[in-house]
Structure formats: C-alpha cells, structure tokens
Amino acid sequence: MIEGIIVQTLVRGSVYALLALGFALIFGVARVLQLSHTAFYMLAAFGLFALTDAAFLGGIPFISNPAVAIFLSILVTTGIGLAVYKLFIDRVREHHVTVMLITLAVAMAFSEIMLIIFSGQYRSAPAFISGYWEVLGVKVAYQHILVFVGAGVVLIIIWALLTKTRLGIAIRATAQDTEIANLMGINVSTILFTVMGIAAALAAITGVLVAPTLVLEPRMLWPPFIIVMAIITLGGLGSIKGSVIGAFILAFVEVLVVFLLPQGAFLQGACALLVMVIVLIFRPEGLFGIVFEEERL
Amino acid sequence: MLTRFFRDFRGDVVAIPGRLIALIFFVLLFLIPAFTQQPYILRILIFTNMFVIFAVSWDFISGYTGQMNFGHALFFGVAAYVTAMLNRGAPLGPHWPIGVTIPLGALAAVVAGVIMCLPALRLRGPYLALVTLAFPLILLGIIFANTQFTGGELGISGIDRISDSRTVDYYISVVVMIVSVFIMWKLTDAKSSLVRTGIIMHAIREDEIAARASGINTIRYKLFAFAVGGFFAGIAGAMYAHFMRIAGPSSLDLTLSFQAIIWTVFGGIVSIYGAVVGTYILYPLTESLRFISEYRMLIFAVIVIVILLFMPEGIAVWIRDKIERECPRCKLTNVSWRHQCRACSADLY
Numbered sequence: 045m046i047e048g049i050i051v052q053t054l055v056r057g058s059v060y061a062l063l064a065l066g067f068a069l070i071f072g073v074a075r076v077l078q079l080s081h082t083a084f085y086m087l088a089a090f091g092l093f094a095l096t097d098a099a100f101l102g103g104i105p106f107i108s109n110p111a112v113a114i115f116l117s118i119l120v121t122t123g124i125g126l127a128v129y130k131l132f133i134d135r136v137r138e139h140h141v142t143v144m145l146i147t148l149a150v151a152m153a154f155s156e157i158m159l160i161i162f163s164g165q166y167r168s169a170p171a172f173i174s175g176y177w178e179v180l181g182v183k184v185a186y187q188h189i190l191v192f193v194g195a196g197v198v199l200i201i202i203w204a205l206l207t208k209t210r211l212g213i214a215i216r217a218t219a220q221d222t223e224i225a226n227l228m229g230i231n232v233s234t235i236l237f238t239v240m241g242i243a244a245a246l247a248a249i250t251g252v253l254v255a256p257t258l259v260l261e262p263r264m265l266w267p268p269f270i271i272v273m274a275i276i277t278l279g280g281l282g283s284i285k286g287s288v289i290g291a292f293i294l295a296f297v298e299v300l301v302v303f304l305l306p307q308g309a310f311l312q313g314a315c316a317l318l319v320m321v322i323v324l325i326f327r328p329e330g331l332f333g334i335v336f337e338e339e340r341l
Numbered sequence: 342m343l344t345r346f347f348r349d350f351r352g353d354v355v356a357i358p359g360r361l362i363a364l365i366f367f368v369l370l371f372l373i374p375a376f377t378q379q380p381y382i383l384r385i386l387i388f389t390n391m392f393v394i395f396a397v398s399w400d401f402i403s404g405y406t407g408q409m410n411f412g413h414a415l416f417f418g419v420a421a422y423v424t425a426m427l428n429r430g431a432p433l434g435p436h437w438p439i440g441v442t443i444p445l446g447a448l449a450a451v452v453a454g455v456i457m458c459l460p461a462l463r464l465r466g467p468y469l470a471l472v473t474l475a476f477p478l479i480l481l482g483i484i485f486a487n488t489q490f491t492g493g494e495l496g497i498s499g500i501d502r503i504s505d506s507r508t509v510d511y512y513i514s515v516v517v518m519i520v521s522v523f524i525m526w527k528l529t530d531a532k533s534s535l536v537r538t539g540i541i542m543h544a545i546r547e548d549e550i551a552a553r554a555s556g557i558n559t560i561r562y563k564l565f566a567f568a569v570g571g572f573f574a575g576i577a578g579a580m581y582a583h584f585m586r587i588a589g590p591s592s593l594d595l596t597l598s599f600q601a602i603i604w605t606v607f608g609g610i611v612s613i614y615g616a617v618v619g620t621y622i623l624y625p626l627t628e629s630l631r632f633i634s635e636y637r638m639l640i641f642a643v644i645v646i647v648i649l650l651f652m653p654e655g656i657a658v659w660i661r662d663k664i665e666r667e668c669p670r671c672k673l674t675n676v677s678w679r680h681q682c683r684a685c686s687a688d689l690y
Contacts, residue, residue, distance in 0.1 A: 153642035277471040307486040314482025317475035328463045
C-alpha cells in the first residue's frame with residue numbers, strides 16, 4: 045500500500061509538475077494567467093492519437109512512426125501556442141481580466157473544435173512500450189516509468205536553461221522586473237514570445253507523454269486545469285521551485301485520499317483544493333511566493 | 342411635488358441617453374407578454390432575468406471592490422441546494438412553502454459568502470481568484486460523496502413551482518430582477534448622497550492601502566460586499582431551483598462561475614448595466630443557437646474573443662462612450678452630439 049502510494053505520487057506528481065512549470069513560467073514573466081495552458085496538453089495528446097490512429101492520419105507511412113508523430117505533435121502544438129499568444133494575448137496584455145477571459149474562451153474553443161473533429165468518443169493512443177516492471181511488489185507499467193523519467197529529464201533541461209544560459213538569465217531578469225530588464229537592453233517582447241513557446245512545448249510534451257496512459261476525450265483539459273491552478277497558487281505564483289514542490293504535494297494528497305478514503309475518487313480534487321486553501325490562509329503568498337512588504341495587508 | 346418629480350425625471354433620466362435606454366428597456370420587458378405568450382420565449386427570458394441578477398451580483402463583489410471571485414457559482418449552488426432541501430422536506434424536517442425557502446436559501450448564500458470571505462481578507466489578486474475557485478469544487482466533492490442527502494449526480498428533484506402560470510413566473514422574475522439590480526446600482530453609486538458604500542467600494546478597488554489609511558475599515562466593507570453579492574446571487578439560485586424544479590450539481594459548476602464573469606466583462610465590468618447588457622445579449626444568443634448545438638459553444642467562444650479583442654472595456658461601456666460625454670467643468674453627463682453642456686454651457690470639445 046505505501047509502495048503503491050509512493051509510486052503513484054511520483055508518476056502523477058511529475059505530470060502535474062510539468063504542466064504547472066509552464067504555467068508558472070508564463071505567470072512569472074508575463075504576469076498573466078494563461079488559462080488555455082491545459083488546452084495545449086489536450087491538443088498534443090490528440091495530435092499523437094490522430095497521427096498514429098489508422099482512422100485519421102495513421103495510414104501515411106512516414107509520419108505514423110511513433111517518434112515522428114511525437115515530434116510533429118509537439119511542434120504543431122507549440123506553433124499553435126505561439127499563434128494564440130501573438131493573435132490574442134499580446135494585444136490585450138495590460139488588461140488582466142481580459143487576458144484570463146480570452147484565454148479561457150480559447151481553451152473552450154479548442155475543446156469544442158476537437159469535439160467536432162473527433163466527436164465525444166473515448167479514445168486511446170498506443171503505448172510506446174508495453175509491459176510492466178515490478179518494483180517493491182508494485183506493478184509499474186513501463187509507460188508510467190517513461191512519464192516519470194521523461195518529466196525528470198525535461199525538468200533538468202528547463203532548470204539548466206534558466207540558470208546556465210544567457211536566455212535563462214534574461215527570462216529571470218524579465219520575471220523580476222520587466223521595466224528594468226527592458227532598460228538593460230533585454231528585448232522583453234521577444235522574451236515573452238520565447239517563454240510562451242517554451243510553456244506551450246512543455247504542455248505538449250506532457251500531453252504526448254501521458255496520452256497512452258489516459259482516456260482521450262475533448263473535455264480532458266478541465267480536470268488538470270483546476271489542479272494546475274491550485275498547484276501554482278500553493279507553490280507561490282511564478283515560482284518555479286514552488287510549482288514543482290506544490291505538484292508533488294498535491295499529487296500526494298490526491299493519491300492518499302484515493303487510497304485511504306471510501307468515496308475517495310470523488311473527494312480527491314476537493315481534498316487537494318482544501319489543502320491549498322488551508323496553506324493560503326496561513327501563508328497568503330503561497331509556499332515559495334514573494335510578497336513585497338508594502339503589498340501585505 | 343408632481344412638477345418636481347417631473348423635473349427630476351426630465352433632468353436625470355430623459356437627458357441622459359443611457360438611462361433613457363434603460364427605462365425604455367425595462368418598460369419593454371413588462372410589455373413582452375402582451376406580444377407573445379410562447380412558453381419557449383418566456384422561458385428563455387425568465388432564465389435571462391435570473392442570470393442577470395447572478396451576473397450583476399458578481400459585478401457587485403468583483404467589479405466594484407476588485408476582489409476577483411472565480412467561484413461565484415458557490416452562492417448560486419448553495420442557495421439552490423438549501424432551497425431544494427427545505428422545500429422537499431422528507432428526510433430533513435417539514436415541507437416549507439416557497440415564500441420561506443427562497444429567502445432562507447438566499448441567507449444560506451450569505452453565510453457561504455461570509456465563509457468564503459475569510460481567506461479573502463488576507464489574499465489578493467490571482468491568489469484570491471484561485472482560492473474562490475476552489476470553494477464550489479470542494480462543495481461539489483462533498484455533494485458527490487454524500488449521495489443520500491444530495492442525490493449526487495441527479496440532484497434533488499420534485500420541488501414546487503414558483504407559480505402555475507408561465508406569464509406569472511415571467512412577471513415575478515422581471516420584478517425581482519429590476520428591484521435587485523436597482524438596489525445594487527444604488528449601493529454602488531459613487532455619487533450618491535444617501536449611502537457611502539459606492540465610493541468606499543471604488544476606493545477599495547483603486548487602492549486598498551490608501552483606503553485603510555483614510556480610516557475606512559476595509560475588512561467590514563469587503564464582508565459587506567460578499568454578503569450582499571452572495572444574497573442576490575442566492576436569490577437567483579433559489580429562484581432557478583424552483584423554476585427548474587431541480588437542484589443539481591450543475592448549479593455549482595465551474596462553467597457557471599465563468600459564465601457570470603464572461604457575461605459581465607462582455608458587457609463592461611464595474612458598471613451594473615454592463616452585466617445586464619452582457620447577459621441579455623449572450624444568454625438568449627447561446628440559447629437560440631441550440632439548433633446548431635455542435636457549434637454553439639464554439640460560436641460563443643469566438644464572439645467573446647472578438648468582442649474582448651476589439652472592445653476590452655466591454656460592449657456597453659463602448660456604446661456609452663459613444664453616446665454620452667461628461668462635461669469637463671461640472672461633471673454632468675451630456676448627450677455626445679451636444680456642443681455645449683446643458684447646465685453650465687461649457688464647451689464640450
């Protein structure tokens with residue numbers, strides 16, 4: 045039982061961490077809540093499905109190769125993310141509520157378009173590797189291990205990008221103070237564009253990684269939508285470290301509730317949100333958020 | 342006295358195009374059953390009236406005090422469930438009539454508002470938005486876990502109608518809507534000499550610290566906003582439950598919270614009439630698109646995106662700015678095609 049909880053927490057937490065990371069990057073740099081983030085996750089998962097399934101594009105010999113399909117769906121989704129940013133977000137960036145509503149409407153629109161193309165049927169994408177590995181007496185599917193390892197690799201790459209490269213330093217500088225970063229010769233709009241691309245790519249990578257383990261349907265973007273928002277709030281908005289730690293905390297709470305409580309499947313989301321509310325009552329800026337003294341109430 | 346009333350009417354209503362339009366609109370609402378008795382049209386208008394109260398109460402809390410509330414459906418759902426449980430009777434106490442259940446449902450929503458406000462007192466901005474988002478979802482989890490009281494997925498059904506006739510239902514909804522909107526409009530009127538709440542709520546939104554420094558107990562006014570907004574949203578929820586004769590989990594849904602925000606921002610935030618206009622445009626529109634139900638939500642989303650991209654302030658505010666102009670000297674509102682102010686004859690250009 046404990047082994048099961050640990051394994052499930054690690055798998056689920058790494059998925060949440062990847063999703064929350066992109067969200068936190070956008071919020072940290074652009075100071076907007078980009079609510080269509082999980083829509084890209086759904087788009088990438090459906091892209092993988094459409095490219096490999098025989099009923100859609102799977103018949104074409106070259107692109108239905110899994111490796112090519114993965115690469116293509118990540119690429120296309122990132123392109124869509126950048127287009128959404130250029131067309132919709134960039135023009136109204138100053139109005140925060142407007143950005144939230146437009147991105148929400150974009151997420152709804154993507155969900156509906158997928159519903160029209162693929163209908164509401166439950167679908168599944170083929171696993172990259174089948175079979176399972178027995179660890180500590182728990183059967184773990186190789187696909188889950190792939191999710192965990194893939195998430196770890198991506199997290200390390202993002203960490204290296206943010207701390208070791210010039211681009212990463214520019215991103216962090218913009219996140220700290222946009223105006224001063226602009227004065228120091230950083231092209232802020234290019235940085236915002238790049239960050240949006242990175243975030244969309246992160247969501248897309250998550251989407252293709254978990255697609256084989258999930259039931260695919262056009263409404264699959266809403267459950268992670270809420271939990272990702274809870275994670276970045278818990279960790280402190282815009283904090284990268286906070287979003288990763290928050291992801292594992294909330295994943296642990298969810299898995300624990302599912303394992304221990306009767307009716308746990310109904311209560312898992314509620315309990316995770318309750319933990320977030322309680323933490324925020326005691327630490328209004330989240331676990332790792334920064335609050336300026338004059339802003340405190 | 343009659344002449345004075347007439348003078349006030351001419352100066353404060355007829356001379357201001359926005360208010361004249363509002364007056365004509367409300368009169369038309371009363372006349373609609375004279376033209377058509379079609380149950381379908383009346384049904385849509387009844388729902389629109391309830392959602393107008395709901396959207397305006399969101400504007401009251403979030404627009405005016407700036408406390409971004411993403412879980413407004415909490416009030417709606419709590420009121421709907423409490424009303425339905427009291428009215429159904431059987432497992433919990435006696436069967437209460439409709440005149441008792443709707444006010445009690447609204448009061449339960451006030452209690453929910455005060456509870457939700459407790460974290461709101463310390464949080465701000467996006468943090469507050471996400472915490473308020475959590476409340477209806479937590480309640481939804483509890484409802485699904487306790488199916489013997491709440492009916493789970495199916496909800497509580499078989500409660501009383503508001504009245505036996507569709508037309509009477511319609512008039513009740515119109516009157517309740519107009520009274521609620523008028524009360525909230527008066528409470529948020531910053532120029533009012535009767536109540537101070539309007540200007541204080543504006544002050545809290547613009548700069549909470551400055552408001553505190555000026556000796557305003559901001560906590561009290563935030564509680565006030567959540568309680569009043571919760572009360573009216575609760576009335577909408579309770580009436581909705583009685584009209585639908587069911588209180589289900591959809592009344593706590595995330596989409597309902599976002600609908601209120603979309604309607605209000607579409608019409609224009611921080612203006613009571615914006616929420617009215619937004620709801621009266623968007624809700625009948627989405628309902629009338631049911632015949633192409635596959636594309637309904639897509640069209641809705643596209644309209645919202647386009648309007649917000651080109652009129653980020655909202656459609657009602659955009660129109661108001663086209664037809665009204667404020668006098669730079671005496672701050673009186675004028676029709677935009679006048680060249681001189683109607684009171685002090687200052688140049689308007």
